[in-house]
Amino acid sequence: MISSFRLFPESASTIAASVDQLYWFIAAVSVFFTVLVATLIIVFSIRYRRRKAPRERPGHEGVLGLELTWTIIPFAISMVMFVWGANLFITLREPPPDALQVFAVGKRWMWKVQHLEGRREINELHVPIGTPVKMTLTSEDVIHSFYIPAFRVKQDAVPGRYTEFWFEANKPGRYHLFCSEFCGSQHARMIGSVVAMEPAEYQAWLSGTDPGAPVQTMAEAGEELFAELGCASCHQDGDSGRGPTLVGLSGSVVEMSDGSRVLADAAYLRESILRPQARVRAGYQGIMPSFQGLVAEDQVLELIAYIESLTPAEPDGGGRGDPGPLPDLVDVDATGNESVASADEQEGET
Numbered sequence: 001m002i003s004s005f006r007l008f009p010e011s012a013s014t015i016a017a018s019v020d021q022l023y024w025f026i027a028a029v030s031v032f033f034t035v036l037v038a039t040l041i042i043v044f045s046i047r048y049r050r051r052k053a054p055r056e057r058p059g060h061e062g063v064l065g066l067e068l069t070w071t072i073i074p075f076a077i078s079m080v081m082f083v084w085g086a087n088l089f090i091t092l093r094e095p096p097p098d099a100l101q102v103f104a105v106g107k108r109w110m111w112k113v114q115h116l117e118g119r120r121e122i123n124e125l126h127v128p129i130g131t132p133v134k135m136t137l138t139s140e141d142v143i144h145s146f147y148i149p150a151f152r153v154k155q156d157a158v159p160g161r162y163t164e165f166w167f168e169a170n171k172p173g174r175y176h177l178f179c180s181e182f183c184g185s186q187h188a189r190m191i192g193s194v195v196a197m198e199p200a201e202y203q204a205w206l207s208g209t210d211p212g213a214p215v216q217t218m219a220e221a222g223e224e225l226f227a228e229l230g231c232a233s234c235h236q237d238g239d240s241g242r243g244p245t246l247v248g249l250s251g252s253v254v255e256m257s258d259g260s261r262v263l264a265d266a267a268y269l270r271e272s273i274l275r276p277q278a279r280v281r282a283g284y285q286g287i288m289p290s291f292q293g294l295v296a297e298d299q300v301l302e303l304i305a306y307i308e309s310l311t312p313a314e315p316d317g318g319g320r321g322d323p324g325p326l327p328d329l330v331d332v333d334a335t336g337n338e339s340v341a342s343a344d345e346q347e348g349e350t
């Protein structure tokens with residue numbers, strides 16, 4: 001199917017039909033007005049051409065009804081495009097919460113893909129059909145762009161940052177994967193394929209027994225790195241170490257030494273590992289060394305997967321608690337600043 005020429009890419013995701021409908025609507029409107037204007041140019045240039053003895057025509061001030069019509073109708077049409085497009089854009093921006101997570105790192109000139117269960121692949125992406133898949137992207141060098149025409153999705157991979165997009169494949173098959181951001185001399189070779197599989201097949205592929213089969217999940221690989229890199233010497237269970245406990249950190253709201261509050265998402269965890277001084281936890285010294293240059297982007301993703309897997313055993317255990325500190329902080333907010341400080345001192349000391 002890939003070798004045969006086609007004007008339009010195949011449609012293999014739930015969003016593809018809506019993207020195409022909007023595309024055809026805009027194309028139809030454009031064609032209609034192009035033809036209308038071109039026809040009028042020709043008709044008018046014949047009808048109102050200069051004649052031998054031109055008769056002076058009385059000028060007129062304009063026709064209000066006509067002017068209103070050609071203002072309101074195009075306005076309405078462009079608003080339809082806007083609202084329709086914005087809706088679709090928002091849908092494309094917001095991954096469903098239960099989406100399967102997959103990670104991809106762009107590097108001149110390849111895509112390195114990691115699945116949470118540990119499977120890694122290069123220039124290939126295996127996904128189940130009928131399941132929303134959320135991709136987290138980053139780059140090791142320059143800006144790349146992850147483009148799957150058959151799914152009608154495209155997202156830049158930016159060095160130093162995580163970007164996200166999602167899709168839900170609905171037709172098994174093998175589809176093109178492109179880098180669609182010019183990234184250097186071999187850019188055109190930065191291609192691969194996406195394999196959409198039945199969920200059962202995907203499960204079998206994930207835990208395959210072939211030589212490439214994973215020995216560790218991403219979180220397990222991250223745990224090993226955590227020990228190797230000496231993170232554990234400062235970050236122990238409970239707040240006994242020199243650094244804060246990382247249990248329950250992911251998804252919680254933490255306070256910085258400058259008083260600001262930050263949601264501990266993947267981007268924050270990445271920054272904490274590579275540029276720990278950028279934002280220092282309130283109640284701690286900025287003694288954590290930077291791991292910039294010591295860990296590759298895919299290893300950072302593994303460390304994050306490990307940190308995300310650290311959820312408190314019992315709700316009132318040693319950790320910073322379940323992902324419910326936000327109401328706490330809001331509560332504290334209402335009672336004034338002092339209690340914010342004391343709440344955090346407690347966190348730092350216990």
Ligand code: HEC
Nearest residue numbers: 229230231234242243244272276279280281284285287288
């Ligand atoms: C020398 C001790 C030390 C080592 C080694 C260390 N850290 Fe830290 N880490 C800290 C301290 C202290 C803080 C709190 C101050 C700050 O935010 O920089 C911290 C903060 C963090 C945070 C943010 C925590 C929060 O609650 O906001 C993360 C995530 C983190 N470290 C991960 C790691 C990882 C992963 C490693 C290993 C690659 C590591 N650390 C190695 C001392 C250390």
Ligand SMILES: [Cu+2]
Nearest residue numbers: 144179183190
């Ligand atoms: Cu590229």
